[in-house]
Amino acid sequence: MQLWKYHNPVRLSVGPGVFEQIPLAIAGRTYALVTYPEPVFTDLGRRLAAATGSQKLVITDFHPNPTLDDLRACNAMLALRPDVELIVALGGGSAIDVAKALAVGRGSQARLLAALHGNASSDDATISALKLIAVPTTSGTGSDVTCWATLWDQENSRKLSLDRPDLFPEASFIDPELTVDLPWSITLSSGLDALSHALESLWNHHATPLSRHLAVLGAQTIIRTLPRLRQQPEEIALRTDLSLAALYAGLAFSTTRTALAHSLSYPITLRFGISHGIACSFTLPAVMQAALGSDPRCDDALRQIFGDLASAPRLLARFLADLGVSTDPAAYGVEGDIWQELIGEALAGPRGRNFIASDRPEHVAQVLSRARLAQHDIEGDRSQMTGGR
Incomplete structure (x- = not known):
């Protein structure tokens, strides 16, 4: 236990x-x-x-x-x-x-x-x-x-x-x-920041049964709510759901802190001017792919959110693409040797060391290097995700 x-x-x-x-x-x-x-x-x-x-x-x-x-x-x-x-x-x-x-x-x-x-x-x-x-x-x-x-x-x-x-x-x-009149760009960026908090607290050495429960609840709610808010930005019930989801995610990562996707995001925000919520979320499908199989408790939590683990990274990438967020680092000006350099620095940082696959840096670097899921490469239907129920 x-x-x-x-x-x-x-x-x-x-x-x-x-x-x-x-x-x-x-x-x-x-x-x-x-x-x-x-x-x-x-x-x-x-x-x-x-x-x-x-x-x-x-x-x-x-x-x-x-x-x-x-x-x-x-x-x-x-x-x-x-x-x-x-x-x-x-x-x-x-x-x-x-x-x-x-x-x-x-x-x-x-x-x-x-x-x-x-x-x-x-x-x-x-x-x-x-x-x-x-x-x-x-x-x-x-x-x-x-x-x-x-x-x-x-x-x-x-x-x-x-x-x-x-x-x-x-x-x-x-x-x-207080959030009803937020522009879509801020709603999206902050909502994806919360999704990042939820997922980063799952593939994390410091995860606990309670933080996992909160993270799963937060991620499921964000995945269900964000696309609907795009169409109904003033719907108070949806705004309430997103506020609660962000709270669940915040309570989860208040225990674990964040992990590799956030470690990658900091230089991307500082050097390339990408907003924090986008910078820490566009790598989530690749980071998830690198995390799979490292901890059965994390795998089980991700299964509750996305269903079949084999297709989970692609489903998350499809979700982001449908919101207009590319999962290709090149879309943000991060290409070639710079991307490789950022991966190495992120794995060595304190948030990178929280990542459950941090003991396999070569594996993680290889997955992140090849996981450039451009929008036209992503298959699958967002409705397959169990978080949509």
């Missing part, structure tokens, strides 16, 4: 209209709101300010893939309000990641850098992060139920991670009504 643990301290409020409950969680504490400058977020921020009376600062000046330069400016703003007790993140993964970074920095870029670079000898390392409330407005990143955040050091062309137990949000409010 497998011995396993599960821990996730985030207090969840889920369902249409839970946005109205946020003031009760803030409970009169002074807070900084981290969100976007678009009118819809401005209006939501004003509603929150009117209902709480304790909003001290609004921070909006950061990029979709937040950089250290972004955080330097944001920390400088936060430093002007030492009375802030709480960070409230309203937005997608970038807003929640910035909020987590600010919770650690507490107005000090030096404190944030010490945490990013693992400088445990620094006095800053002993200072706990500010409390955080997450209000996700996309269905996919999982940042609202994890204790890590991704930042980008563009000057040195690298991805940086925060990973601290005090970065689990105190509470997360998942209101599908």
Whole structure:
């Protein structure tokens, strides 16, 4: 019997209209709101300010893939309000990641850098992060139920991670009504990010019975829901299903972390400008092919989602192609020797080492090298997938 643990301290409020409950969680504490400058977020921020009376600062000046330069400016703003007790993140993964970074920095870029670079000898390392409330407005990143955040050091062309137990949000409010007006491109990218989280938590050395159950449920729901949302983007029932699926996937990978597809995605986003959700999902069929046969528990979980394992990678590739997502690295400008180089780097990275076939790097590299499933090469019908039931 497998011995396993599960821990996730985030207090969840889920369902249409839970946005109205946020003031009760803030409970009169002074807070900084981290969100976007678009009118819809401005209006939501004003509603929150009117209902709480304790909003001290609004921070909006950061990029979709937040950089250290972004955080330097944001920390400088936060430093002007030492009375802030709480960070409230309203937005997608970038807003929640910035909020987590600010919770650690507490107005000090030096404190944030010490945490990013693992400088445990620094006095800053002993200072706990500010409390955080997450209000996700996309269905996919999982940042609202994890204790890590991704930042980008563009000057040195690298991805940086925060990973601290005090970065689990105190509470997360998942209101599908906030996602109804999302453009299809963001719905797709964030939904595929969630699918990646679900599948990456299955072909993972750290998978547990509970994380597998959550991942299967999340993947089945995403596969069933995303194509329908393309046709009915304002259908609240579908938006609710996708929000729940993203939550299940987030809870699954909050235990396991991600694996090889994510390890491949980071340089593709950084060097080629491909959005994270697309960058970490277009390789999923090839990574699945490399994973098959490595762990019977993973195979069983994938069988629950896709049915016959022999055709599962092709079925997933067909699903992506029907959504307009090519599974050929060349479609994203990643060709030849560069692709081979990225495979080697990804396998050597910490997320690559989470992959259940990481002990067979030559096999994995061979599968990924030949698994360029261009749209016209993909056969099969998406309806064959058991996740469609």
